[in-house]
Structure formats: C-alpha cells, structure tokens
Amino acid sequence: MIGGVFVVGALHLDVVVGAPHLPAIDETVIGQSVDCRFGGKGGNQAVAAARFGASTAMAGRVGSDQFGRQLLKELDGAGVDRTQVVVSDGKSGMSVAIVDSSGEYGAVIVSGANSAIDGQMINVPESAGVVLLQNEIPEAANVAVARQAGKQRTVILNAAPAHQVCPELLDRVDLLIVNRCEAEQLTGTRGAEMPEKLAALGPPAVIATLGADGLILVRRDENDLRLTANPVPVVSTHGAGDAFVGALAAEMARGKALESALEFAQSAAAIHVSRKVENRNRIGRREVLAFMNDS
Template identity: 40%
Template structure:
C-alpha cells in the first residue's frame, strides 16, 4: 500500500446552495445549507485514503465543536490524525456558495490552520517515511516551504496544489516535483490564459505540471516530453467543491502504485467525476471500489 503524507489545512465548510450566486450588494434566497468537513489538506488526505493509500495528515484543528467533528471525519475515513494538533481557539472555516450549475465561490478563514507555523515533533519523520507529500497553500507559506524541503531531503515526491493562488517562493518551486493547478491558477501564476502555453511556462519552474480543465479533463506536461491531454467523463455536476482535491488525492495514489501518467490521470479524473455528482467535499469523495468500477466501465455515471 502506497504511503502518502499530507501537510495542509482542515476547515469546516459552511455551504449555502442557491439557484444563482449573489452579485455584490445583492441578497438571494438559498434552498439548502450544510456544514461539511473540508479544507484542502483534509480533502486531499481523505481522497487519497478512500482511493486506497495509507495516509497521515499534518495540520491543526481548534478547540471548538468543529474541531471535534473534523477530527472524527478524518478518523472515519481512515486518515492517521496523530500529528493533527489541537490549538486553542476556532477551527478553520470555509464559507461556500454553490449555484445550480455546481459552481462555487469560497471565502476561507484560517482559524487553527494559521497556528501551523513550523513542522512539529515527528512531522519530518512522517514525511520521510512517505512516498509522496501533498502540499497546498492554506497553511502559512513558511511551513509549506519547510515541508517541501524536508521531503526533498528524504527523496519524497512533492505534489503542490497552488491554491489559494499566490506568488510561489523560489525555494518552494525548487523543492516541487509535480505542480497540479487548475486553469485559472495556471493563468494567475504565468499571466497566460491558454493552458498549453501556461503549462510550458510553468515547466521553467518545476519539472512536471498538470493543469486541470474541469469538464474538459486535464493536461500533463513534463520537460523533454510532448504534452498529454486526458479527457474527463461526461457527467452532470451537482457540486464541484473538492473536486480538484479528489483528483490530486487519487492521482497521488495512482502514481504511488506505479501507473503511467496518462493512466493515472484518467483514474484520477474518474474519481473527480464521481465526486462532483454529490454535494460537499469530503462527503462526496469516492472509495476505491467506486473508482475502479467507473474506470472499468469507462464512465463515472
């Protein structure tokens, strides 16, 4: 079983479902509201665990009721939470509006995530024992850089999701093996709207890049290789929250199991396609048998 470490955030997602998202200064009436465990770190950890990996998360929750629920959700999905700290104060929250097309807008309040300002006792040893380290940008940047450098020292593959998108320090890029960005993040990082051209620009910074294109699939680029486009299954999206994290978690599992990149991307796309057909982030993430079944049928319906 492949071993994956995740250094990242935990948030409680406060999700409002509406027909049309409000514009600035506008009030709309929603039709449903849910509190759902999430956060990019927790999302990727759960996605990888449900996809069949042995997963441990490094992060923090608060002393509020959300913290209790977040830890329980991680434990219930088989994620090792021994190195998830409990810090005084509120847990992180994400305030999400989901429209009738499954699109979303998100405001993240860091809460306990902001307390993870450095690696703690046991964190580097956990990273050293993994095959891959998954990183995102909802923790303080210095901590993300510290984790990436630790992975590099021990020969562990680093997979970086540059979200929420922001300038990436050279020392983080130097310790990144695979960058997985959606097309909007790729454009923000490079100033280039075309995903193929943006991926080429990103290859000047890191050796491998995946640009996810939503319903259009994904694009893989690596130095010295021709780019590879992988289509996504055609499905009707209910909620796209967490789909990118589902994709990354499943991709890390597939690569850890030795699959070639095109096959790994297709399997990850099946996982993400399953997730968007259900509401929520963690709650929507598929299990291994579901992904395998979708892959065997060539569809995530």
C-alpha cells in the same frame, strides 16, 4: 518510491449554501439549502487518499472548539493517522461556499488555527512515498516540509488558493497541480501560450485541470499530454479538485506511472461531481476502476 501519503494542510469546517447564482456586489440572493461539512484542502485530500486505498497520515492544526472535535472525528472515521494534527487554543478554520444551480461555486476561507501551523514541528514519516502540500497554510511550513521530504519522496504542491509561490518551494516540488483559474493567475494568460508558461514555473511536471475541458500535463523535455473529461451529469463541482488530487496521490503512492494515476484521478473526480454530497464518501477505488473499464 512506493509508500504512504503524507498530507500537510488545512482543516476547515465548510458551510455550503445552495443558491440559484452567486451574488454580485450589493446583491442579496435567496438561498435554497445550507449544510455543514468536513473540509479544508488538506483534510479533504487526506480523506480522499485514504478512501482510495492509500495508507494516509496528516499534519495540521485545529482549535479547541466543537468544530475542531468534529474535524478530528472525520479524520478518524476515514482511517487517517492524525498523530501530527495539533489541537491548540483558539478557533478552528472555516469556509463558506456558495454553490449555484449549475454546480459551480465560490468560497471564502477563514484560516483560524491553520495559520499557526509550524513546519519545523512536523516530521515526515519514513513510510511516506508521496508528500502532499497546498496553499492554505503558511508558505514557510510548506518549505520546511519540502526540505525535509528530500529527493527520495515525490512532493506534490496543489497551488490553491493561487498566489505566487516562492522559488525555493517550486525548486523542491516534483509535481505542481493547478486548476484553470489558478493557472491563469500564475501565468498571466489563458491563451495558447499557457502550457509553455506553466512549464517555465520550474517543477518537472505541471498539471492544469480544466473542468469540462479535461486537463493538460506539461513536462520538462516531453510532449504535452491532454486528457478529455469524462462526460457525466454534474450535481456540484465543489470538492472535485480535492478528490482529484487525493486520488492522484494515492495512485502514485502505489507506484503507478503518472499517466495511469492521472486517468484514475480524473475518473474519481468525474464520479465525485455526479454524486450527491451524502453519497460521496462511499466512492472507493474499486468503483473508480469499474468506471474506467466501462468508459
């Protein structure tokens, strides 16, 4: 179905710290920088989908604090319809991420208002062709939205952070997206049998993004598809997964075939990791298409 993208997910204020390496237990590391950014997988993916040309709406929840107002302002600036983003008493969600000198990172999330998202109060827009979910909100909310989406829409679950997903949700998902770490946690393996175990999770298609090693697409009754990564200098991988998922959803909402949408999304993520943070919001569909033509 061709239509817009509807994202149900978390909104966070991200505190991002630059450091030479991630601290070990009992270790104190001298940081090099600190920055506060718009975040949450739902928010990031909604903004990315809008930036890559999709008519995008979001459902979520923020607190009645300064951070919540800042998050809503970012959605407005990106052109995301936030009619179903609720402002509630209490604090907005936050995360703290530490990015090391190689661009890799680790993060801690405090859900705040996101933990009160109620799927029964969410209405999937008739115009939505793609419904995008993640694991940063209560699973019951994801199940309720997936039920409402039905078979006439493409339901994508980005299973991040990784945890075991209930069978009903997996049955209602058309496309499951995980990164290497999440794939290992869900399948219990990192070896050659991983594709087979990913396929056994249930959804008709599963994508595992593998960083510098590209990605693998596993589909029911079809051969696996592997795409190599685009070689680019890495500034930071923080947010790359959300850029990938948002770009993929935007292309699928345009009616593009999954393989074509994957190539676009992988190129979008490559540009994302090669850019300084302050320049990432300028990346658009035209630039990604030009990058693909030059690659």
